[in-house]
Amino acid sequence: MAELVPVEPFDIVVFGATGDLALRKLIPALFHRWCDGQITDDSRIVAASREPMAQEAFRELASTHIFDNGNVTDARRKAWAAFSERLNYVDLDASGEGEGWARLKDALDPDDDKIRLYYLALPPSIYGSVCAGLARQGLNTPNARIVLEKPIGSNYHTARAINDKVGEVFNENNIFRIDHYLGKETVQNLLILRFANYLFEPMWNANGIDHVQITVAETLGAGKRASYYDRSGALRDMVQNHLLQLACLVAMEPPESLEADSVRTEKLKVLKALRPVTPASVANDVVRGQYQAGAIGGETVPGYAEEVGTDTETETFVAIRAQVDNWRWAGVPFYMRTGKRMASRRSEIIVQFKQIPHDIVGAAKGALHPNRLVIRLQPDEGVKLMLMTKDPGPGGLRLRYVPLNLSYAEHFEANYPDAYERLLMAVVRGNLSLFMRRDEVEAAWRWVDGIIHAWDESQAKLYGYQAGTDGPTPSALMLAREDREWFDAISY
Amino acid sequence: MAELVPVEPFDIVVFGATGDLALRKLIPALFHRWCDGQITDDSRIVAASREPMAQEAFRELASTHIFDNGNVTDARRKAWAAFSERLNYVDLDASGEGEGWARLKDALDPDDDKIRLYYLALPPSIYGSVCAGLARQGLNTPNARIVLEKPIGSNYHTARAINDKVGEVFNENNIFRIDHYLGKETVQNLLILRFANYLFEPMWNANGIDHVQITVAETLGAGKRASYYDRSGALRDMVQNHLLQLACLVAMEPPESLEADSVRTEKLKVLKALRPVTPASVANDVVRGQYQAGAIGGETVPGYAEEVGTDTETETFVAIRAQVDNWRWAGVPFYMRTGKRMASRRSEIIVQFKQIPHDIVGAAKGALHPNRLVIRLQPDEGVKLMLMTKDPGPGGLRLRYVPLNLSYAEHFEANYPDAYERLLMAVVRGNLSLFMRRDEVEAAWRWVDGIIHAWDESQAKLYGYQAGTDGPTPSALMLAREDREWFDAISY
Numbered sequence: 001m002a003e004l005v006p007v008e009p010f011d012i013v014v015f016g017a018t019g020d021l022a023l024r025k026l027i028p029a030l031f032h033r034w035c036d037g038q039i040t041d042d043s044r045i046v047a048a049s050r051e052p053m054a055q056e057a058f059r060e061l062a063s064t065h066i067f068d069n070g071n072v073t074d075a076r077r078k079a080w081a082a083f084s085e086r087l088n089y090v091d092l093d094a095s096g097e098g099e100g101w102a103r104l105k106d107a108l109d110p111d112d113d114k115i116r117l118y119y120l121a122l123p124p125s126i127y128g129s130v131c132a133g134l135a136r137q138g139l140n141t142p143n144a145r146i147v148l149e150k151p152i153g154s155n156y157h158t159a160r161a162i163n164d165k166v167g168e169v170f171n172e173n174n175i176f177r178i179d180h181y182l183g184k185e186t187v188q189n190l191l192i193l194r195f196a197n198y199l200f201e202p203m204w205n206a207n208g209i210d211h212v213q214i215t216v217a218e219t220l221g222a223g224k225r226a227s228y229y230d231r232s233g234a235l236r237d238m239v240q241n242h243l244l245q246l247a248c249l250v251a252m253e254p255p256e257s258l259e260a261d262s263v264r265t266e267k268l269k270v271l272k273a274l275r276p277v278t279p280a281s282v283a284n285d286v287v288r289g290q291y292q293a294g295a296i297g298g299e300t301v302p303g304y305a306e307e308v309g310t311d312t313e314t315e316t317f318v319a320i321r322a323q324v325d326n327w328r329w330a331g332v333p334f335y336m337r338t339g340k341r342m343a344s345r346r347s348e349i350i351v352q353f354k355q356i357p358h359d360i361v362g363a364a365k366g367a368l369h370p371n372r373l374v375i376r377l378q379p380d381e382g383v384k385l386m387l388m389t390k391d392p393g394p395g396g397l398r399l400r401y402v403p404l405n406l407s408y409a410e411h412f413e414a415n416y417p418d419a420y421e422r423l424l425m426a427v428v429r430g431n432l433s434l435f436m437r438r439d440e441v442e443a444a445w446r447w448v449d450g451i452i453h454a455w456d457e458s459q460a461k462l463y464g465y466q467a468g469t470d471g472p473t474p475s476a477l478m479l480a481r482e483d484r485e486w487f488d489a490i491s492y
Numbered sequence: 493m494a495e496l497v498p499v500e501p502f503d504i505v506v507f508g509a510t511g512d513l514a515l516r517k518l519i520p521a522l523f524h525r526w527c528d529g530q531i532t533d534d535s536r537i538v539a540a541s542r543e544p545m546a547q548e549a550f551r552e553l554a555s556t557h558i559f560d561n562g563n564v565t566d567a568r569r570k571a572w573a574a575f576s577e578r579l580n581y582v583d584l585d586a587s588g589e590g591e592g593w594a595r596l597k598d599a600l601d602p603d604d605d606k607i608r609l610y611y612l613a614l615p616p617s618i619y620g621s622v623c624a625g626l627a628r629q630g631l632n633t634p635n636a637r638i639v640l641e642k643p644i645g646s647n648y649h650t651a652r653a654i655n656d657k658v659g660e661v662f663n664e665n666n667i668f669r670i671d672h673y674l675g676k677e678t679v680q681n682l683l684i685l686r687f688a689n690y691l692f693e694p695m696w697n698a699n700g701i702d703h704v705q706i707t708v709a710e711t712l713g714a715g716k717r718a719s720y721y722d723r724s725g726a727l728r729d730m731v732q733n734h735l736l737q738l739a740c741l742v743a744m745e746p747p748e749s750l751e752a753d754s755v756r757t758e759k760l761k762v763l764k765a766l767r768p769v770t771p772a773s774v775a776n777d778v779v780r781g782q783y784q785a786g787a788i789g790g791e792t793v794p795g796y797a798e799e800v801g802t803d804t805e806t807e808t809f810v811a812i813r814a815q816v817d818n819w820r821w822a823g824v825p826f827y828m829r830t831g832k833r834m835a836s837r838r839s840e841i842i843v844q845f846k847q848i849p850h851d852i853v854g855a856a857k858g859a860l861h862p863n864r865l866v867i868r869l870q871p872d873e874g875v876k877l878m879l880m881t882k883d884p885g886p887g888g889l890r891l892r893y894v895p896l897n898l899s900y901a902e903h904f905e906a907n908y909p910d911a912y913e914r915l916l917m918a919v920v921r922g923n924l925s926l927f928m929r930r931d932e933v934e935a936a937w938r939w940v941d942g943i944i945h946a947w948d949e950s951q952a953k954l955y956g957y958q959a960g961t962d963g964p965t966p967s968a969l970m971l972a973r974e975d976r977e978w979f980d981a982i983s984y
Contacts, residue, residue: 005888087777188889189882195852196880196891198845199863203694258889292948302567353690358747360687371691381884385877385896388688390681391874393909396497397750399688404877404896 006430008115009042011108015094015130016024016121017047017058021149022166023065023422024284025180026119027087029065029420033077034086034415038425041086044136048090048100048106048242058089088358094122095129109138116144117427125151128165135169145427147176150241154232155452158446163438177436181242181347183419183426190249190349191258193375193383200373201254203353205328206213210370212334213487214246216377217342221297221467222316226307233314235288236465238338244348245436248333251324260432271443275323282454287320287463287474290474291341294467301341301467312460316340319475320451333482337475343488346379350487359395373489382406500607501534501862503600507586509539509550510612511953513641515557517672518611519579521912523558527571530917533578538599540582540592550581567983585885586614587621600631609635609919616644620657627661639668642733647726647944648937649694655930668687668919669928672733673839675911678873680926681749682741682841683874685865688763692865693746695821695845697952702862704826705842705979706738708869709834711788714808715802718799725806727780730830732940736763737928743816752924756932763935767815774946779955779966781809786959793959804915805954808832811967812943827972829967833959835980841978853889860918862895864979874898922952981982 012030015023026400027047033039047058050142063080088107091308108116114471120127127148134140153159166175183188194200203209214239222229229237248267255262274364277285290312294304304316317339324334353371361368372386391400426434454460463472470476470488478484504522506514519539525531539550555572558564580599584592598606608625612619619640626632634764643652658667673679687693695701708730714721720727740759747754770775782804784795796808809831817828845863853860864878875898883892918926946952955964962968962980971977 017877072803185882185884186669192853192880192882192889192891196848196855196860197863198848199691199695199702199877201848202700203691208690255852256850256851257854262852331726354689356688356693358748360747360748361684362749363688369690371689381879385691385693388684388900389875389898390684392677392681397684399684402898404898406879406881406896431651451599 004038006038006040009429010115010117011044011046012117012424013046013048013104013108013118014119014121015048016087018049018061019053021121022047022119023062024426025342025409025418026121027062029418029424031080031083031208032076032417033421033425034083034335035076043086043107043162043318044107044109044215045086046090046104046225048092048094049106050091052091052095053089053119055073055089058085059087062087072141076345078433079366084436093134093206095126097136098132100138100220103132105137105139110142115428115430116141117424118144121149124148124154124158124162125293127162129464130345131166131169141380142168142290142379143175144170145176145430146170146364147178148215150177150179150414151232151236152177152441153445154236156442159442159445163442165422167438172438173432175435175438176432177424177438177441179241179245179436180423181245181377181437182434183421183423184377184381185381186375186377187237187246189383190375191263193373195254203363204351206330206332207352209332210331210354212247212250213251214243214334214336214348215350215486216242216338216347217345218338218340218472219468220344221301221341222304222307222373222464226309229316230308230312231315232338234316234338235448239318239336240318240444241436242272243336243338244444245325247322247336248353248440250370251329251334253328259360263433264437266484267441268437268443269326270324271440271447273324273326273329274448275325276445277320277428277451279454280458282451282458282460284478285316285321286454286457287319288460288479289319289339289463289465289472289475290302290314292464294341294469296341296343296468297404302470304340315462316459317342317465317471317475319471319478321478333484333485335479335484337422337471337486339465343468345379349375349377351375352487361399363399367399369388374487381463397408460474474476496528496530498530499917500533501532502607502609502920503536503538504609504611504916505540505596506611507537507540507615508918509581510541510543510545510553510766511613513542513613514611515554517910517912518613518916519839521910521916522556522641523572523575524568524909525913525917526575526634527568529889531856533685535578536580536599537582538582539594540584540596542585542588544583545581546707547581551576551579554826566617571786576594581806586625587618589625589628593625594842597629597631597680604633605635606633607920607922608633609639609916610636611639611916616640616650616654618642619654620762620795623661628756632661634922636662637668637831637922638662639670639919640900642669643695643724643728644669646728647939647941648934651934651937655934656927659930664930665721665924667927667930668915669930669933670731670915671737671928672911673737674926674928675913675915676868676869676873678869678875679741681737681875683755683869685827687746696843698822698824700845701824702844702846703824703965704742704968705844706717706742706826706840707827707842707978708734708830708839709962710830710836711784711834711960713793714796714799717794718801720801721808722804722806723724726832727940727943728809731810731828733928734938735828735830735940736936739814739816739828740932742843743821743826744839747818750925752927753929755925756929760815760929760935761818763932763939764817765818765821766939767817768939769812769946771946771949774943774950775950776970777813778810778943778946778952779809779964779970780807780947780952780959781811781831781955781964781967782806782957783808783831786833786961788833788835788960795959796832801807807954809834809957809963809967811963811970813970825976825978827971827978828980829963831963835960835962837871841867841869843867844976844979853891855891866895866979899973903928 252266319337465472521899811829866876957964
């Protein structure tokens with residue numbers, strides 16, 4: 001089991017503390033790291049939000065979000081009282097100049113050399129003004145770090161503008177652009193699998209790999225977030241960050257080390273090598289869809305437009321056939337898809353190796369399957385290597401496609417931390433390697449902007465798909481054209 | 493589960509039916525195949541031996557050998573009566589010309605076109621005369637096949653002489669030289685792993701593989717067989733057949749198909765490419781040992797010489813550093829070892845891949861292990877791929893060496909047949925691919941003869957090792973010289 005090395009003492013301010021992210025993820029993450037002894041008692045946790053609220057009321061609100069899901073042990077329930085004493089609520093309009101700032105300063109350790117985290121669980125449009133406020137108040141101390149949630153902007157230009165504003169107050173080395181997918185165990189393990197094993201790397205290229213599939217499928221709809229979501233859509237909300245980051249980790253060249261800038265430079269190279277989608281290619285290479293009423297898990301659910309309350313052209317599903325134009329990946333498609341209201345909730349990366357060049361076995365038609373590395377992010381994090389083996393027993397030589405399994409639940413003591421727990425501790429440690437550098441974010445936007453531009457120019461069709469299915473038919477056809485198929489839960 | 497296709501009707505004569513092999517392996521194998529419906533009722537099973545014995549006495553003797561190990565189901569116990577009615581005992585001196593032959597003919601189906609198996613569970617020295625007897629009696633019918641147990645001879649010249657004699661009566665296509673290791677599930681699976689998966693083959697060579705280890709370790713001593721064993725020793729008894737056959741399957745080029753002569757030609761090429769051991773190289777590349785008194789499983793056991801009853805120079809252990817001199821394997825040692833009275837009973841092939849060329853992780857010293865494919869033949873047949881992964885949990889990036897497991901017991905319905913069951917059915921089907929061709933046997937002897945000659949010329953030292961250990965120290969040193977070590981149960 002892990003030896004838990006406590007991090008250095010730090011103060012953290014969670015801006016937007018009454019929002020969903022703070023209550024569901026950030027405060028719980030800090031609580032669990034504190035319970036494990038990783039956060040020492042000379043650290044301070046400050047929750048800040050515009051809403052005037054009594055100390056006790058906030059602590060109560062926070063505790064219900066932690067304990068109302070059943071997975072917390074009794075020991076942790078008992079520990080809450082002690083933790084909540086160090087959880088201070090401050091009401092503050094962080095984009096303004098009110099007196100809230102004074103209350104915030106009071107809540108912080110006066111030691112200006114202490115590590116400070118400012119976590120902006122706020123709309124990106126006010127990142128700039130909050131940073132300006134921090135600067136005016138002299139809170140951009142030498143060891144202050146700022147954590148930004150995605151999305152950084154809604155296109156290349158707005159992202160640049162935000163990065164410029166934040167950059168006026170913080171050095172790039174103190175800016176932590178979070179993508180919680182990078183904090184997931186299996187995503188981190190992908191780097192170890194690729195670069196701490198000899199077995200894969202020599203074949204991790206166009207000679208050995210047929211194609212890559214990245215799927216991030218949700219069963220939830222836009223629901224209450226519909227009006228917010230309607231301004232972004234699946235491409236901006238998911239592809240620009242999560243899916244492209246996963247693609248980068250699969251596709252990147254071996255960095256010289258895991259040091260942050262080595263890794264981030266390699267990821268940037270992948271983003272820059274993505275073949276731009278043009279108005280001429282977009283119909284072939286990108287499918288956009290929007291869910292319609294359907295049924296999931298036996299319950300009927302409304303269509304997206306009904307949730308938004310009006311006709312809308314926003315996509316809730318996108319499938320992309322991407323190409324990384326470099327030596328390693330020439331001719332190897334990276335198929336990516338993400339959507340809401342799909343058949344099952346699952347995020348995974350599948351690396352499909354080439355089929356064997358010659359069958360010495362004389363296998364029955366359809367009996368030979370290519371090797372496949374399946375990296376499951378959720379649910380049930382795990383790694384699976386699909387191999388052909390001999391089906392044992394009498395009756396001649398028969399083949400069987402079986403998984404060699406590395407299930408986390410099986411092999412490791414359970415209860416490893418959530419991605420946010422890991423990432424917060426990484427910020428305290430100043431480890432930037434799990435965060436996106438400015439140029440990465442902007443390069444990702446450039447590519448995504450290209451798709452949006454191509455959609456506009458070509459008046460791309462928006463395909464309906466029934467809620468509870470794996471997206472519109474053209475998504476399947478895009479692969480079928482190349483004699484491939486999406487690997488759904490059922491197909492391996 | 494396997495679909496059991498019954499084999500064609502056949503008659504089998506097991507010569508040497510009162511011997512150990514027949515009673516412990518062959519009759520039980522036929523019984524189980526019959527129980528599974530693979531042997532139809534128009535087949536005949538004849539047990540032949542010099543010993544005069546009543547029908548019932550032999551059936552009784554055979555049944556005790558089947559049922560005295562506890563692994564037989566009640567249903568099978570009940571089936572014995574019906575099976576034993578078709579088990580006919582004939583007393584016959586197969587190397588002579590007595591009237592036993594007439595009894596044998598009476599026991600066989602008069603149909604000369606029927607498939608017939610003559611299984612010689614006899615000393616190889618009389619293979620020739622038994623074949624001559626079969627010919628004289630006109631029993632070498634068109635579909636007659638002869639099955640020969642190892643060892644075929646005790647060196648190249650005696651092997652040739654036997655092959656010549658047998659070849660005077662039977663075509664090479666009707667001669668089945670059995671090596672029961674080739675009937676094991678995991679050995680057969682090795683071919684599927686190599687040639688039905690793309691993943692391994694591109695690295696299955698000197699670029700990808702550091703070395704190969706083949707271990708066949710017994711805990712038993714020579715015991716009652718000591719006086720017989722003393723005429724052969726570990727090299728002739730085990731290396732010439734089992735270990736070299738396994739090495740061939742690991743090292744061979746992809747055959748164009750699994751058709752018998754394709755596979756056997758590729759194995760022959762490996763045997764011919766084995767670098768000859770010379771009087772100059774033998775001290776470096778071969779270690780011979782003999783067990784001395786010791787303890788196994790808490791019980792003291794005598795030394796080998798005590799069992800033989802006199803001083804003896806016969807080796808009960810041999811470790812070899814072999815080289816396959818071809819493009820694929822240049823510079824990749826094949827370490828082979830086999831011995832009696834070793835620490836644990838186990839047969840396995842370990843393919844050690846190269847270490848990664850550059851560590852991006854900054855792993856602690858000793859934390860990075862090369863990938864390893866472990867093919868376990870016994871006990872617990874299975875395949876295991878050792879990988880480096882990220883140890884999940886908080887506390888920074890730590891590595892862990894874990895197995896991806898393909899355990900037969902876990903993944904497949906249990907109770908697949910013994911190697912002899914499979915091999916006997918293969919003989920009935922006329923499938924020669926699991927049997928050794930004449931030239932293979934002779935090439936293996938040529939190489940083994942070279943070692944024996946080198947031992948004689950160099951007066952090679954015989955090292956003692958304590959019973960219950962993994963052989964004499966020079967065996968470990970042979971690998972240590974090259975910065976490698978034998979992988980014992982404990983080391984992975």
